[in-house]
Amino acid sequence: MNPDRIDIDTYFMKIAKLVSERSTCIKQHVGAVLVKDKHIIATGYNGAPRGIPHCTKETCLRLNTKSLEESHLCRGTHAEQNAIIQAAYHGTPTVGSVIYTTHFPCMSCVKILINAGVEGIVYEKEYDMDNKLKMDLLNNAGIRIRQIKTKD
Template sequence: MTKKRIDWDQYFMVQAGLVASRGTCKRLSVGAVLVRDKRIIGSGYNGAVSGDDHCIDVGCYMRDGHCVRTIHAEMNALLQCAKFGTPTDGAVLYVTDFPCLQCTKSLLQAGIKQINYLRNYHNDEYAMKLIKLKQVKLKQIRLDSNILDEVNLDQYIHPDKH
């Protein structure tokens, strides 16, 4: 029997989901993965500035209905690339939730050529307009219902059984 490999979109979206599991925001766990030439160049999750308190530990720091403690996953991925000198021009984003307007503007300005997202989340009209204006490809990815069977993490959790 030939082992079936998951396709690239599924692979990178599962990675984004895994990255989201590191998030420290109590309101929404989001993960983002930046990819160029089928290689991950950066990743990020919703969380506080390094060294600051985490929302999951002390609660959200709210102003005008928004948590100002949290940096969004997409921004953290872009900032990781900036910190380590990795160009983002022409990269593809895989993100668990549709980016907010501010993240969309930053992604477009950073040269992201495609935004792949898993779930709709307050999809902003102006963000959609900008994505079209910049001719950035937008694609909603649906994870295959059998993705966990194909990934088979059990073989790594219980290696002696396999």
Template sequence: MVTLNGKKGLSKRISREEYYKRILDALASRSACSRRKLAAIIVKDDRILATGYNGAPRGWENCGTDVPCYKDLYGEPSGKISYVCPAVHAELNAIINAAYHGVSIKGATLYTQIDPCF
């Protein structure tokens, strides 16, 4: 029990949507992208199946930290699909992570901070 305004009661729970939003924000902070930090989670039956955030493919150097941002080098604007940026989008990384671990995402919901590119 907690005390709210001098009265005993239960603290208010955040909504599922707010819960997922907070998880997305925490995951996005893992992104090494110097321009945009985005994340995605795949959920089914209120269970998180997989997560992902945008960034260089596994084994590659991170743009903006290890090497210069390719979009900066070529003067490309943010938010546009690029042919010089090797980054994997957050939603694709979440799908790849599910597949890598043998997790079926059939019937699941993908949550992102912005509309997915795919």
């Protein structure tokens, strides 16, 4: 066994980080990789929907907000949403998959992941972790959650 070989979780998380570099959001870059049977089935990053101009300092309505309640002002699609959308667009089933995401999913993404049949979330950075309803939904849906840290 090669001691320099990275484990499979690190492999997919590093890919999620690379995917995040495609983000068009000026506030935060997030990447997601949807995996089934140790194979990538879709990727996604946050940014404006297809065909919509990217955010700029002049057009971003959330740039100077800190409140999670202002998330409805964002024109962007989240990385997790884009990964699910890409899988659907290409006719790839997501049931039984695991999502590797640079940031823990928001409440909207959690509901989408549950309905898409995702069975696991592997994340690196915490986000809105004290949201009891979000955590209860994940527990009730039986979704496995793991945090990992990778070296860049």
